[in-house]
Each structure stands twice: as C-alpha cells, then as structure tokens.
Amino acid sequence: MATNGKGRIKEAAFRRLVFVILVTLLGAFLVVFLLRTSSVSDSVIKEGYGSSESLQMTFKYSDRTERLNLPIQNELSIRLEKRNQLPPRNLDLFPKLAKDSIVIALYVHNRPQYLKVVVDSLSRVEGISETLLIVSHDGYFEEINRIIEGIKFCQVKQIFAPYSPHLFESSFPGVSPTDCKNKDGADKKKCEGTPDQYGNHRSPKIVSLKHHWWWMMNTVWDGLKETHQHLGHILFIEEDHFIYPNAYRNLQLLAQLKPLKCPDCYAANLAPSDVKSRGERWESLIAERMGNVGYAFNRTVWKKIHRKAKEFCAFDDYNWDITMWATVYPSFGAPVYSLRGPRTSAVHFGKCGLHQGQGEKEACIDDSSLNIKVEDIDKVPNIKPDWGVHVYKKQAGYQAGFRGWGGWGDKRDCQLCLEFARMYHLGSI
Numbered sequence: 483m484a485t486n487g488k489g490r491i492k493e494a495a496f497r498r499l500v501f502v503i504l505v506t507l508l509g510a511f512l513v514v515f516l517l518r519t520s521s522v523s524d525s526v527i528k529e530g531y532g533s534s535e536s537l538q539m540t541f542k543y544s545d546r547t548e549r550l551n552l553p554i555q556n557e558l559s560i561r562l563e564k565r566n567q568l569p570p571r572n573l574d575l576f577p578k579l580a581k582d583s584i585v586i587a588l589y590v591h592n593r594p595q596y597l598k599v600v601v602d603s604l605s606r607v608e609g610i611s612e613t614l615l616i617v618s619h620d621g622y623f624e625e626i627n628r629i630i631e632g633i634k635f636c637q638v639k640q641i642f643a644p645y646s647p648h649l650f651e652s653s654f655p656g657v658s659p660t661d662c663k664n665k666d667g668a669d670k671k672k673c674e675g676t677p678d679q680y681g682n683h684r685s686p687k688i689v690s691l692k693h694h695w696w697w698m699m700n701t702v703w704d705g706l707k708e709t710h711q712h713l714g715h716i717l718f719i720e721e722d723h724f725i726y727p728n729a730y731r732n733l734q735l736l737a738q739l740k741p742l743k744c745p746d747c748y749a750a751n752l753a754p755s756d757v758k759s760r761g762e763r764w765e766s767l768i769a770e771r772m773g774n775v776g777y778a779f780n781r782t783v784w785k786k787i788h789r790k791a792k793e794f795c796a797f798d799d800y801n802w803d804i805t806m807w808a809t810v811y812p813s814f815g816a817p818v819y820s821l822r823g824p825r826t827s828a829v830h831f832g833k834c835g836l837h838q839g840q841g842e843k844e845a846c847i848d849d850s851s852l853n854i855k856v857e858d859i860d861k862v863p864n865i866k867p868d869w870g871v872h873v874y875k876k877q878a879g880y881q882a883g884f885r886g887w888g889g890w891g892d893k894r895d896c897q898l899c900l901e902f903a904r905m906y907h908l909g910s911i
C-alpha cells in the first residue's frame with residue numbers, strides 16, 4: 483500500500499487516539515478495582531482463610547510496610563488485621579456509649595475455661611452496658627472466639643495481634659528453622675538470634691506475652707477509630723481476672739477522686755498489687771504501687787508511657803509488668819502510685835501459667851473450683867468520697883536498677899516492639 487505524507491500523519495493521529503482511549507479505559511478500570519478492594523467487607527472476612535485477599539492487602543499496606551520494618555505477614559495475619567477494622571458487635575443493642583464511659587480492654591490468649599468465668603463475671607457488672615469492651619487476642623483460637631462472639635451485654639470490639647508469634651508457624655515472630663535454640667552459640671552454629679543476658683535464645687511462646695501487651699496498648703490508644711478520641715480511662719483486665727459486680731461503678735468513683743485525693747496517682751486499680759490480698763477493709767482509700775490486676779489510666783499517662791518505648795523494648799525481661807516497674811515508671815521521676823478501694827473488685831484466679839495454653843502437651847486444666855465470695859457489699863459501690871488516703875510509701879518489689887529476668891534479648895524482638903510504638907505515628911515522624 484502506498485503511503486504519502488498526509489496518510490502517515492492521519493495514521494499517527496489515529497494511533498494516538500487509540501492509545502488515549504486505551505489509557506483512559508485502563509485508568510477507569512484501576513479506579514474501580516481500587517475502590518472495590520479498599521472497602522472492608524464482613525462476608526469476605528467470615529469466609530475462612532483461603533481466598534485471594536493477600537494481593538489486595540499488599541496494595542493497601544505496601545505504603546505502610548515500606549516505612550515500617552515489620553515482619554512479612556502470612557494470610558492469617560493479614561486477614562485478622564483486616565478484621566480488626568470491623569465495627570463493634572452489638573451496636574443494634576447498645577447504639578451509644580454513655581458519656582465519660584470507661585472503656586474496658588480484655589486481653590486473652592488461650593484459656594477458654596478461664597475466659598468463660600471472666601465473661602460471666604463481666605455480664606453481672608453494674609454499668610457494663612454503658613461502655614465498649616475491647617477484646618485483644620494473642621493468637622486465633624476457635625473456642626476463645628466463640629465465647630467472645632456470644633457476649634450480648636455491651637458493645638464488643640475484637641482485635642487480633644497480627645504479629646503474634648502464635649500466628650507464624652515457621653518464620654519470625656514465630657520460630658524460624660534458622661533460629662538459634664536455647665543456649666546455641668550463634669557464630670558456631672550459624673543460626674539467627676541474639677541471646678539474652680543469661681545466654682538463652684528467644685522462645686516465641688514466652689516473648690508473645692510482652693509483644694501482645696505492647697501491641698494492644700499501642701492499638702487501643704492510638705490505632706482504633708473507636709478509641710483514638712477517648713481521653714479518659716481505659717481499664718485493662720486479663721482472661722483470668724474475675725470482676726466483681728461493683729467494679730465499674732467503683733472505678734468511676736476512683737477516676738473522679740484521683741485528681742482530688744491523690745495527685746501522685748497515675749492510675750486506679752480494682753485490686754491490691756499483692757494478688758493474694760483481698761484488701762484491708764479499712765474506711766480509707768489506698769495508694770500503692772500499680773498492680774497488674776484491673777488497672778486503669780487515661781491518655782495523659784499513656785502518652786508518658788509511650789514516650790518510654792525505647793526503655794520498654796530494650797529491657798531484657800519478658801514480663802511486661804516487671805519491665806514497667808523496673809524501667810518505665812522509675813523514669814517518670816516521681817513515685818507512681820495507683821488509687822484503689824479497701825475491698826478488692828477484681829481477683830486473679832488463674833493457676834495455670836500463660837505459657838501453658840490449651841492444646842499443648844502440658845495442657846493446663848485445673849478444676850476451676852473457684853472460691854470467690856461475692857458478698858452483698860461487693861455488689862454495690864463501696865467507696866466513700868469523704869475517705870482519706872492511706873499511702874504505702876516503701877513497698878517491696880522491682881525497682882530501678884533491676885536488670886530483668888531475661889527472655890527478651892533478641893534484637894528482632896526489640897525491633898518489632900519499637901515498630902509497634904511507631905506504627906500509628908508515621909504521619910508525625
């Protein structure tokens with residue numbers, strides 16, 4: 483075919499037109515694709531763990547993962563992280579939270595026989611329907627999940643720690659095949675890992691406790707749209723803490739009285755810091771060191787804690803509470819007290835350690851013959867606003883200078899922990 487100059491120009495113009503149309507179509511297709519994939523759909527999440535969600539999620543999270551140094555996620559981890567964005571359950575029954583409600587965060591692992599007792603105790607708590615219960619899961623376990631899904635007495639928001647070692651079968655933060663074990667010398671065996679101060683390498687099951695606590699703290703304060711405007715208190719409880727019917731109303735009183743009665747108190751506690759004590763039964767409030775059963779503090783205090791992420795993450799002790807006592811609180815520069823009543827409103831009842839979850843060889847089952855006496859006086863608020871405060875000044879316990887029990891020496895754990903503190907603050911860095 484003969485082509486003159488004019489013909490070539492026409493042909494070029496035509497090609498350009500086709501090109502423009504194609505590009506436009508492709509663009510439109512892309513926009514539709516992105517819009518479709520970015521909406522969180524409940525049905526997709528309930529379908530089980532086997533579809534092609536991962537491609538979409540790499541899209542969504544790639545920006546974040548480039549700037550954060552987080553482990554590569556598997557499908558389960560991605561799916562659970564996505565599920566964390568679902569709105570609370572029971573919004574139809576409890577459409578609104580009460581003004582100044584105290585949010586409750588319950589952190590759980592895998593002791594369903596305990597969790598049932600805790601949930602049952604919560605169902606009897608006066609005022610619970612006014613608030614939001616956040617349940618933070620370390621690992622995914624059907625039975626645990628069923629118990630939480632059965633809760634009908636308040637709004638419930640489930641969140642799953644997406645980097646829980648329990649979700650990773652063969653890579654960090656779980657155990658990876660190249661990891662050093664026990665007291666391996668890293669150079670000799672060419673394995674991966676940094677030993678703790680006592681020469682032991684990491685155990686994922688043990689480090690999971692501190693990871694979960696830190697991830698949960700960061701997430702409930704800074705990572706959820708349900709709570710990131712919440713300035714007031716959040717109460718933290720565990721899957722083996724029995725909660726008394728008066729706990730919520732007492733806590734509201736303590737939160738009110740705290741700034742008036744005890745300016746040195748950073749927190750309020752439902753239980754004495756000595757877990758065996760049920761309280762002095764005096765006609766007085768008590769200020770003592772922060773206990774780890776039913777403690778509550780506000781966002782101001784969280785911000786102070788968050789600023790100590792480096793200290794928290796670097797301290798070679800796998801216990802979050804000992805880490806707080808030995809490094810974080812002492813760094814505040816003033817004594818850190820917690821205010822509580824003279825009768826306990828929560829009891830730690832678990833005999834099985836957290837390290838012996840169900841389904842392990844050494845599965846821990848006790849007969850749960852619970853002997854927690856709830857007297858009439860524990861069913862109603864039993865704190866009097868005109869009481870004075872008794873302060874325990876010199877309490878035994880972990881102090882600044884204690885170097886830790888170990889179990890938290892691997893640089894990868896420290897790094898992951900620091901990333902948890904960074905992940906909701908990228909815009910501000």
Ligand SMILES: *[C@@H]1O[C@H](CO)[C@@H](O)[C@H](O)[C@H]1NC(C)=O
Binds near residue numbers: 749781782
């Ligand atoms: C939070 O609690 C601390 C310690 O009790 C107190 O100093 C601070 O004023 C409280 N912040 C708010 C916003 O209530």
